[in-house]
Amino acid sequence: MQGFAGKVAVVTGAGSGIGQALAVELARSGASVAISDVNTEGLAQTEERLKAIGAPVKADRLDVAEREAFLAYAEAVNEHFGKVNQIYNNAGIAYTGDIEVSHFKDIERVMDVDFWGVVNGTKAFLPHLIASGDGHVINVSSVFGLFAVPSQAAYNAAKFAVRGFTEALRQEMQVARHPVKVTTVHPGGIKTAIARNATAAEGIDAAELAKTFDKRMASTTPERAAQVILDGVRKNKARVLVGTDAKVLDALVRLTGPGYQRLFSPVTHRVAAPKKR
Numbered sequence: 701m702q703g704f705a706g707k708v709a710v711v712t713g714a715g716s717g718i719g720q721a722l723a724v725e726l727a728r729s730g731a732s733v734a735i736s737d738v739n740t741e742g743l744a745q746t747e748e749r750l751k752a753i754g755a756p757v758k759a760d761r762l763d764v765a766e767r768e769a770f771l772a773y774a775e776a777v778n779e780h781f782g783k784v785n786q787i788y789n790n791a792g793i794a795y796t797g798d799i800e801v802s803h804f805k806d807i808e809r810v811m812d813v814d815f816w817g818v819v820n821g822t823k824a825f826l827p828h829l830i831a832s833g834d835g836h837v838i839n840v841s842s843v844f845g846l847f848a849v850p851s852q853a854a855y856n857a858a859k860f861a862v863r864g865f866t867e868a869l870r871q872e873m874q875v876a877r878h879p880v881k882v883t884t885v886h887p888g889g890i891k892t893a894i895a896r897n898a899t900a901a902e903g904i905d906a907a908e909l910a911k912t913f914d915k916r917m918a919s920t921t922p923e924r925a926a927q928v929i930l931d932g933v934r935k936n937k938a939r940v941l942v943g944t945d946a947k948v949l950d951a952l953v954r955l956t957g958p959g960y961q962r963l964f965s966p967v968t969h970r971v972a973a974p975k976k977r
C-alpha cells in the first residue's frame with residue numbers, strides 16, 4: 701500500500717496492537733515514523749520491524765499522560781525529521797468497573813491516558829502540523845465512544861470525550877482554513893492485548909473478561925484495522941468505523957436513539973463485567 705511517501709507520521713502506543721500495526725503499515729507506505737510507548741519491550745520490537753522495512757524511525761519511551769514530556773517530545777520529533785505531517789493518538793488503556801465501586805483514581809487514570817493523552821498529543825503537535833502545510837490528526841476513540849455500556853463508564857467517558865474533542869477540532873481547522881485534516885476512529889473488537897492489559901474493580905473476574913474478549917468480542921486483526929484506518933486517512937474521512945461489529949452497532953444506536961440502553965444492558969453487563977465466583 702503506497703500513499704504516504706515523504707510524510708512524517710507519529711504513532712503513540714506503538715509497542716502493541718493497533719499502534720504497532722499502524723506503524724508497520726505506515727512504514728510500508730513510505731512514511732518516516734516516530735513511535736513511542738511506555739512498553740519499551742514492545743516498542744523495540746516495532747522499531748526492529750520498521751528498520752527491516754527500511755523506514756526512517758525514531759523510537760522513544762513516552763507516557764502520553766505526561767504533558768511536559770509530550771510537549772518536549774513534539775519539539776524533538778520535529779527537529780529530528782524537519783517536519784511532522786500526521787499524529788495517530790492511539791495509546792490507550794481499558795478498565796472495567798461499575799461507578800458505585802470504582803475509586804476516583806481508577807476513573808482519573810483512564811481519563812488521564814485515554815482522554816488527556818489525546819489532548820496532550822493534539823495540542824503538542826498541532827503547531828507543527830499546521831506548519832507542515834499538509835497535516836492530519838487521527839484520534840482513536842472506540843465504539844464505546846458511540847454508545848455506553850454498564851461497567852465501562854470511565855472508558856465511555858474518555859472515548860465520548862475524544863469524539864467530541866476531535867469533531868470540534870475538525871470543524872475548527874476548516875473554519876480557520878488550516879491545512880490540517882482530522883479523523884476520529886471508532887474500532888469495534890480488535891484482536892490485541894487491550895483486555896489482557898486492562899485493570900478491573902474488585903470482584904470482577906478480569907481473567908474471564910480477557911478470555912471472553914479474545915474469544916468472542918475481538919473479530920478484526922490489528923493489521924486489518926490499520927489498513928481500514930489508513931484508507932480513511934487517505935480519503936480524509938471525518939469518522940472511521942473499524943469492523944462489521946462497529947458498523948452494525950453504530951447503525952443500531954442511530955436507529956434506536958436512547959432506546960439502545962434498554963436493549964443492550966441485560967447482555968452487555970453480563971459479558972462486559974463477569975463477577976468472580
Ligand SMILES: NC(=O)c1ccc[n+]([C@@H]2O[C@H](COP(=O)([O-])OP(=O)(O)OC[C@H]3O[C@@H](n4cnc5c(N)ncnc54)[C@H](O)[C@@H]3O)[C@@H](O)[C@H]2O)c1
Pocket residue numbers: 712713714715716717718719736737738739742762763764765790791792793813817840841842843886887888889890891892893894895897918
Ligand atoms: N482492541 C480493541 O478492541 C479496541 C477497540 C476500540 C478502541 N481501541 C483503542 O485502540 C487503541 C489501541 O489499543 P490496542 O487495542 O492496540 O491495545 P494494546 O493494549 O494492544 O496497545 C495499547 C498500547 O498503548 C500503550 N500505552 C498504555 N498506556 C500508555 C501511556 N500512558 N502512554 C503511552 N503508551 C501507553 C500500551 O503499552 C500498549 O502498547 C486504544 O486507544 C484503545 O482504547 C481498541
